[in-house]
Amino acid sequence: MPDITHEAAYRAHTNIALIKYWGKRNPELFLPVTSSLSLTLDAFYTETRIQFSPDYTRDTLYLNHKQMEADEMAHISHFVDLFRQEAGVQAACQINSINHVPTAAGLASSASAFAALGSACNTALGLNMDAQQLSTFVRQGSGSASRSVHGGFVLWHRGEGDVSSSSFTEQIDDANWDIGMLVVAVNTEVKPFSSRAGMQHTVETSPFYQQWPAEVEKDLALMLEAIEAQDFTTMGEISEHNAMKMHATMLAAKPSFTYFQGESILAMHLVQKLRREGLECYYTMDAGPNVKVLCRQSDMAHIKAAFAIHFKPDQLIEAKPGPGPEAIQWKEAN
Known part of the structure; x- marks a missing residue:
């Protein structure tokens, strides 16, 4: 027992x-x-x-x-x-x-x-x-x-x-090698399409989805090599491209749908602009409008300052690698 x-x-x-x-x-x-x-x-x-x-x-x-x-x-x-x-x-x-x-x-x-x-x-x-x-x-x-x-x-x-x-x-x-992520909270309201519904619709109707498994297999192999080598550049390039390929499958669904919003596009353009200026960072997006900017922790302050020109302070959240689940003492005031 x-x-x-x-x-x-x-x-x-x-x-x-x-x-x-x-x-x-x-x-x-x-x-x-x-x-x-x-x-x-x-x-x-x-x-x-x-x-x-x-x-x-x-x-x-x-x-x-x-x-x-x-x-x-x-x-x-x-x-x-x-x-x-x-x-x-x-x-x-x-x-x-x-x-x-x-x-x-x-x-x-x-x-x-x-x-x-x-x-x-x-x-x-x-x-x-x-x-x-x-x-x-x-x-x-x-x-x-x-x-x-x-x-x-x-x-x-x-x-x-x-x-x-x-x-x-x-x-x-x-x-634990200078990895950071700036989360750009474009919209934290409940999204119009749940991940589960969007996923199922894409699988069932998008002609682009047929290629998705092969693309993931290729990207994953390269990503594992990049992480082992602590190659931030390759890791960022693969991550950004993989995310956009996923969103392309949604755009090709019938009927088409997207989680992008105007500020999502703005955030992606800002990342591209920062790279052109020599500040290395990469974007990724899941099933929602919020953009996550993969960067070095040591560059976080500069990247956040660039985004602060266009986004409110409470839309910009700094994150570092987190731990697995931890036991806690529950407080009723939670």
């Missing part, structure tokens, strides 16, 4: 993919079409506490102090069931979660949310999974969450066939 504490609280950070995850080959198990690679960030995170008790009559979730409706709980309960079944436990739970990252705005809030919740379930139910095994569970809440169970540069292996455990994540580098 596992050593059940019944309660645990964790902080987990978001991650930004440098080699993108876009498309599932098995939606139920969240098995990706391709492998992907990300950088965990320190600036954005979720703190979550879970409590199991036979006194609870149903699962409840308080997100940013607001109780979620019963119909919104189905996905969360299904996720927690993965851990309950593994532990042989049936007790209902109460979850309190605080997002220190805008929700559903393309800043990977689901990654930190499910990584924090999965880590808390793992400890509270005494499962003692290592990070690799835990990644195969949290992936089934949000695919990108599997990468947030590690810090630094993280590789998500696509795995083979339809075997859930063969698709896992691992840290390949701690990114």
Whole structure:
């Protein structure tokens, strides 16, 4: 019988993919079409506490102090069931979660949310999974969450066939070599197309998607070599091109759609201008309008100053490589 504490609280950070995850080959198990690679960030995170008790009559979730409706709980309960079944436990739970990252705005809030919740379930139910095994569970809440169970540069292996455990994540580098990222928060409102819906629509209708897996395989091989060599230039060039290829698949979908907004284009043009002036930096974008500028930490102040001419201070957020999930003491004032 596992050593059940019944309660645990964790902080987990978001991650930004440098080699993108876009498309599932098995939606139920969240098995990706391709492998992907990300950088965990320190600036954005979720703190979550879970409590199991036979006194609870149903699962409840308080997100940013607001109780979620019963119909919104189905996905969360299904996720927690993965851990309950593994532990042989049936007790209902109460979850309190605080997002220190805008929700559903393309800043990977689901990654930190499910990584924090999965880590808390793992400890509270005494499962003692290592990070690799835990990644195969949290992936089934949000695919990108599997990468947030590690810090630094993280590789998500696509795995083979339809075997859930063969698709896992691992840290390949701690990114402790002057790596930084400036997040340009163009719009932190809920985006019009969820990542899940946009991904499915692209896979089903975009003729460009047929080439996507081969492009990712090529980009990933070169990216792994660049990280091993600590070759910032090559890493940045591959990341920027990979992101734009992903967005090209969306533009070619039927009907076409895009997450770009006017300020997204402005931010990309500013990055290109800075490079022409000799300040090396590169942009990437996920399923949302916000632009992430990959740079050296030592250049961050100069890059931020250039962006401050066009963007408000609260739109410019400095980030460094972040850690994997950490146990925390829960404070009711969270």
